[in-house]
Amino acid sequence: MQEAIRISKLTIVREGKPIVSELDAMVPSGKIVGVLGPSGSGKTTLFRSIVGVQRIHSGSISVLGQSAGSKDLRSRIGYLTQSASIYSDLTCLENLRYFSKLLGASDFSIQEILELVDLTKNKKQLASTLSGGERTRLALATALIGKPELLILDEPTVGLDPILRVELWKLFHQLADQGKTLLLSSHVMDEADRCDSIVLLREGKVLEEGTPSELKARTGKTDMESVFISLIGAT
Amino acid sequence: MSITRIWATARRILSQLRHDPRTIALMILAPCLLMTILKYVYQNQPQVFQQVAGSLLGIFPMLVMFLITSVATLRERTNGTLERLLILPVNKLEFILGYAKAFGIAGLIQAVVVTTFAIGPLGLKIAGSQWMLIVVAMLDALLGLAIGLFVSSFAKTEFQAVQFLPAVLLPQLLLCGLLTPRSNMPGILRVISNFLPLTYAIDATNKVMQGVGSVVNDLLLIGLFLVVLLAAGAVTLKRQTK
Helix, strand or coil, X not given: CCEEEEEEEEEEEECXXXXXXXXXXXXXXXXXXXXXXXXXXXXXXHHXXXXXXXXXXXXXXXXXXXXXXXXXXXHCEEEECXXXXXXXXXXXXXXXXXXHHHHCCXXXXXXXXXXXXXXXXXXXXXXXXXXXXXXHHHHHHHHHCCCCCEEEECCCCCXXXXXXXXXXXXHHHHHHHXXXXXXXXXXXXXXXXXXXXXXXXXXXXXXXXXXXXHHHHHHCCCCHHHHHHHHHHCC | CCHHHHHHHHHHHHHHHHCCHHHHHHHHHHHHHHHHHHHHHCCCCHHHHHHHHHHHHHHHHHHHHHHHHHHHHHHHHHXXXXXXXXXXXXXXXXXXXXXXXXXXXXXXXHHHHHHHHHHCCCCCCCCCCHHHHHHHHHHHHHHHHHHHHHHHCCCCCHHHHHHHHXXXXXXXXXXXXXXXXXXXXXXXXXXXXXXXXHHHHHHHHHHHHHCCCCCHHHHHHHHHHHHHHHHHHHHHCCCCEC
């Protein structure tokens, strides 16, 4: 199995407080891996260190065969931040055009991506007038530009209605089928079931990992919500 | 370094401005209004208006661009777009130059309108060429931008960014020779003023206004300040946070 991300003994300390400590994890290529955990468990910090904007204290992160944050990775990773990092005072199309110019992608792919995230009819709309869900989708669209091999998605479905969430998950699986790797975080436990494998984080440490069915078997529960509560609740 | 990416950033910033007509109107109209007020404040001393107005033509663009740039880059920092950009194949200098290009264009438009308004309706007389005055005003705008870009890396909030105006620009305004010729100032202040970019901006404007002396040295020094400040802005732009 090819590795998209390999993390070993990662420790991140912020203001004297360990956010991530001695963390080991592996993300296989072409899979959807979900990182779950209560808020404050270090999900966002972990993602930021993978894309290379978070300074790490010790340990190593290898991304697509290179050290995290190296220059060659910049066009190969798509990153969706937790709060939609888009320009509110630009239209959807202008936002996408800018990111596309920076990545040297074609205008044709913008149309394609607008279709994918279902924003074609909003393309001339200012981002500040979009609904919360539309903003998230626009931010996701900017992450898809340039056809990155690895997508790091921090809470991609937060604030979306169930129908849209199903649509997005269809898209995620479609992308994984094309060989892309997706690492995402979520608060919604039924989404965990849709991941190929799950990493459960608590206080910056990996509490448990495995496929959804493995975790269910290990805890003797039938739904992910109960799995989560029994694993996180137990100490 | 890629010209395409510099242009992409410049065009993006100009599009943002275009969607914000109120800012454009304020950028153009506020200096014209101030010049008009100045004209009537000195109605009985037209020679004072002649002296002060020229210098102000250079100071307005600097103040405006300083404020716009520090707020704009701080906004990029707080809404996360800067972080998004820095993980893309964007060179930090490309980002900075994109800003310089966009606001340089905005500064040029402002300078053309304001100097034309001052020379036309307000009857400001300049001995040198209007075009040279515009060039100086535009360089001043870029100077304001470069200082804004640089200091905004030291600001964590919008409040702090705005406070850099009295902390960084106003001392220059006091020392640049606008209030009293630099030769009247105590030695130590004169020495300090030698190291402040606004000093040369005001010197160049005065020379154009009076049509005496060469501004080449002033322009070269302003250019040097620009290069150093923009480079410092790029260096202080950090890809990683602690």
